[in-house]
Amino acid sequence: MLLHARRDLTMAEAARGPGGTRVDHLLVADMVEYGSRVLDVGCGDGELLKLLERRGVDGRGIELSREGVNECVAKGLAVIQGDADTDLIDYPDDAFDYVILSQTLQATRKPRVVFEHMLRIGRHAVVSFPNFGHWKIRLEIMFGGRMPVTDNLPDSWYETPNIHFCTIKDFRHLCDLIGAKMEKAVAVNAWGSPLRLNAPWWFWNLFGEQAVFLLSRRH
Amino acid sequence: MADMQLTAPREVSDRVGEAEHPRSQVVHFGADRPLKLDAGIELSPFQIAYQTYGVLNSERSNAVLVCHALTGDQHVANMHPVTGKAGWWEIMVGPGKPIDTDRYFVICANVVGSCMGTTGPSSINPKTGSPWGLDFPIITIRDMVRAQGMLMDHLGIDSLFAVVGGSMGGMQVLQWAVTYPDRVFAALPVACATRHSAQNIAFHEVGRQAVMADPEWRHGRYLVEGTNPRRGLAVARMGAHITYLSDAALHRKFGRKFQDRDNPTFSFDADFEVESYLRHQGSSFVERFDANSYLYLTRAMDYFDLASDYDGILANAFRGTRTRFCVTSFTSDWLFPTSDSRAIVHALNAGGARVSFAEIVTDKGHDAFLLDEPEFHAIVRGFLQSAGAARGLASGGR
Numbered sequence: 001m002l003l004h005a006r007r008d009l010t011m012a013e014a015a016r017g018p019g020g021t022r023v024d025h026l027l028v029a030d031m032v033e034y035g036s037r038v039l040d041v042g043c044g045d046g047e048l049l050k051l052l053e054r055r056g057v058d059g060r061g062i063e064l065s066r067e068g069v070n071e072c073v074a075k076g077l078a079v080i081q082g083d084a085d086t087d088l089i090d091y092p093d094d095a096f097d098y099v100i101l102s103q104t105l106q107a108t109r110k111p112r113v114v115f116e117h118m119l120r121i122g123r124h125a126v127v128s129f130p131n132f133g134h135w136k137i138r139l140e141i142m143f144g145g146r147m148p149v150t151d152n153l154p155d156s157w158y159e160t161p162n163i164h165f166c167t168i169k170d171f172r173h174l175c176d177l178i179g180a181k182m183e184k185a186v187a188v189n190a191w192g193s194p195l196r197l198n199a200p201w202w203f204w205n206l207f208g209e210q211a212v213f214l215l216s217r218r219h
Numbered sequence: 220m221a222d223m224q225l226t227a228p229r230e231v232s233d234r235v236g237e238a239e240h241p242r243s244q245v246v247h248f249g250a251d252r253p254l255k256l257d258a259g260i261e262l263s264p265f266q267i268a269y270q271t272y273g274v275l276n277s278e279r280s281n282a283v284l285v286c287h288a289l290t291g292d293q294h295v296a297n298m299h300p301v302t303g304k305a306g307w308w309e310i311m312v313g314p315g316k317p318i319d320t321d322r323y324f325v326i327c328a329n330v331v332g333s334c335m336g337t338t339g340p341s342s343i344n345p346k347t348g349s350p351w352g353l354d355f356p357i358i359t360i361r362d363m364v365r366a367q368g369m370l371m372d373h374l375g376i377d378s379l380f381a382v383v384g385g386s387m388g389g390m391q392v393l394q395w396a397v398t399y400p401d402r403v404f405a406a407l408p409v410a411c412a413t414r415h416s417a418q419n420i421a422f423h424e425v426g427r428q429a430v431m432a433d434p435e436w437r438h439g440r441y442l443v444e445g446t447n448p449r450r451g452l453a454v455a456r457m458g459a460h461i462t463y464l465s466d467a468a469l470h471r472k473f474g475r476k477f478q479d480r481d482n483p484t485f486s487f488d489a490d491f492e493v494e495s496y497l498r499h500q501g502s503s504f505v506e507r508f509d510a511n512s513y514l515y516l517t518r519a520m521d522y523f524d525l526a527s528d529y530d531g532i533l534a535n536a537f538r539g540t541r542t543r544f545c546v547t548s549f550t551s552d553w554l555f556p557t558s559d560s561r562a563i564v565h566a567l568n569a570g571g572a573r574v575s576f577a578e579i580v581t582d583k584g585h586d587a588f589l590l591d592e593p594e595f596h597a598i599v600r601g602f603l604q605s606a607g608a609a610r611g612l613a614s615g616g617r
Contacts, residue, residue, distance in 0.1 A: 076604060
C-alpha cells in the first residue's frame with residue numbers, strides 16, 4: 001500500500017531547501033546521476049519526479065492514490081496508477097538506473113519483497129524512511145507506554161498507513177539479508193539537516209529522524 | 220448520451236449521397252495507389268473523407284489525428300451534416316479545448332468501411348456500378364490505419380504530434396503506434412484494449428444477427444433492392460447502447476420511471492422511460508448509419524488482437540518505441556474495463572515505453588470518454604502540453 005497523498009506534512013517533509021524544495025527530496029535527488037532513468041515508487045503528487053526531470057532525469061512513477069496519479073499525469077509526468085506490492089513484478093530486470101522508494105517502505109505490505117524487486121529492476125535503489133529508532137520515539141514508548149505519535153509520525157496506530165516501521169539498524173540488517181551493497185547513506189535530524197558524516201551508526205540510529213540509503217546489488 | 224428529443228426523419232438517399240459525395244474534404248486514391256488490405260486484397264480506387272481544424276505549422280509538427288469510434292465519423296468538432304447535431308467530441312476538440320485547435324492542426328478521417336464518405340459497403344463498386352454490399356472486402360483496424368497513413372502522406376505530414384481516440388478509435392491509436400512507431404510522437408488510447416474480448420465479440424454478434432434477421436436486409440443488397448433494414452439495425456444499436464452505459468447511470472437517469480403515464484398499460488408499449496430512450500436511440504441511429512457498415516466495423520473490432528503478430532507477447536509489439544503514451548480508463552466502463560488498459564500499460568512498461576496511466580472515477584460507463592469529465596480533460600490537456608514542450612512546439616503551438 002502506498003498511502004502517500006493527503007496527509008499533513010511531517011517536519012522533515014516540510015523542511016525546505018533552496019527554491020522551496022523539500023530537503024528529503026534534495027537528499028534523494030543528490031544520489032541520482034544526471035541523465036539517468038529513474039522509477040519513483042509511490043511518487044505522490046510528483047514533486048520529486050519534477051525535481052529529477054529538472055536535473056535531466058528520464059523519470060517514471062507509480063502511485064496508488066488516484067488523486068496523486070491524475071495530478072501527476074496532468075503535469076505531464078509519466079506516472080501510472082499502481083501498487084508497489086503487486087505491480088513491480090511486471091517490470092523487466094535492469095529497466096532503470098535507479099528505483100526510488102521515498103517515505104514509502106514502511107507503508108508496504110511486504111517491504112522485503114518490494115526492496116528485492118527494486119534491486120532487480122534498477123541497478124541502484126534509493127530508499128528513504130522515517131527512523132523508528134529515533135530518541136523521541138524510544139522515549140515515548142519507554143515512558144508513555146503507547147505507540148508514539150510525533151511531529152514526524154502524526155497518525156495513531158489504528159489509522160496509520162505505516163504498517164512496517166523499522167530503525168536504521170533494522171534496515172541495515174535487511175540490506176545484509178538480501179545482499180544489497182550500501183553505497184551511500186545520510187541521516188537527517190528533525191529539522192532536515194544532515195548529521196555528521198563521520199558519526200557512528202548508533203549515533204545515527206538515535207538522532208537521525210529520517211534516513212536515505214543508496215544501494216546496489218552485491219555482485 | 221444524446222438527448223431525448225426526436226430528430227426529423229431523413230431520407231435514405233440523403234445518407235447514401237453522403238457516402239458518395241460527402242460534405243467534407245475528400246481525397247481520391249486511384250489505381251496507382253491501392254489500399255493493401257489484411258484480407259489479401261487491394262482496394263482500389265477508394266476515397267477518404269476527412270475534416271481538419273486549426274492550422275498546420277511551418278515545421279508540420281503540430282498535427283493531431285483524432286480516430287473515431289464504431290459509429291462515429293469525421294465530424295468531430297463541427298455540426299453533423301446529416302443530423303444537424305454538434306460534433307461528437309466538441310467538448311474535447313476546439314479553440315481553448317484540451318485538444319486545442321489554436322495550438323494543434325487536428326485531422327479526423329472517416330474510417331474505411333464506414334459510411335460518411337470514406338469508401339465502404341454503401342459506396343459504389345466501380346466494377347458493377349452499384350453499391351458494394353457484402354462484396355466489400357473484410358476490413359481490419361490495421362487497414363483503417365494504413366488508409367489514414369496514406370492520408371497523412373497526401374497531406375505531407377511525416378510525423379504526427381499525437382494520435383488520440385477512444386474505444387475503436389483507441390484501437391487505431393495503438394495500431395498506429397505499432398505500425399508506424401516513428402510517425403507517432405504521442406499516443407492517447409482511451410477506454411480501449413489491445414484485443415477484443417470474447418464478451419465483446421459476443422455482443423457484436425448479437426447486433427449483426429439482429430441486422431441480418433431483418434427481412435429488409437436482403438443479404439446485404441437492401442440499397443439495390445430499395446429496402447432498409449431499419450428495425451434490425453435499430454435493435455442492434457439498442458443492445459449496443461446498453462453496453463456503453465452503466466447500471467448506475469441508467470438508474471440515475473431513468474430508474475423505473477414511466478414514460479408520459481402514471482401507471483403501466485399492461486401491454487408491450489414503451490411504458491418505461493428507459494425503453495422509450497432506447498427506442499429513440501435505435502431509430503435515430505438508423506437515419507445516419509448504414510447497416511452493412513455496422514457489420515463490417517464490428518467485425519474489424521472483433522478481429523483486433525495486437526499481440527497476435529508478435530507470438531502473443533504484447534510487449535514485443537511496443538519494444539523500443541519512443542512514442543509517449545497516455546492510457547486512460549473509466550471505473551464504470553464494463554465494455555473496456557480498466558483491466559484491459561492495465562494490460563496495455565504492463566506491455567508498454569515491459570517494452571520500456573514512456574507511459575502515463577490514469578483511471579477516472581465516473582458512473583457514466585464506456586460513454587464517459589465522450590462526456591463532461593473534467594479530470595479526464597485535465598489529463599489530456601496536461602499530457603499534450605508537456606508532450607508539446609518535449610516536441611519543441613511553442614506554447615502558442617505555431
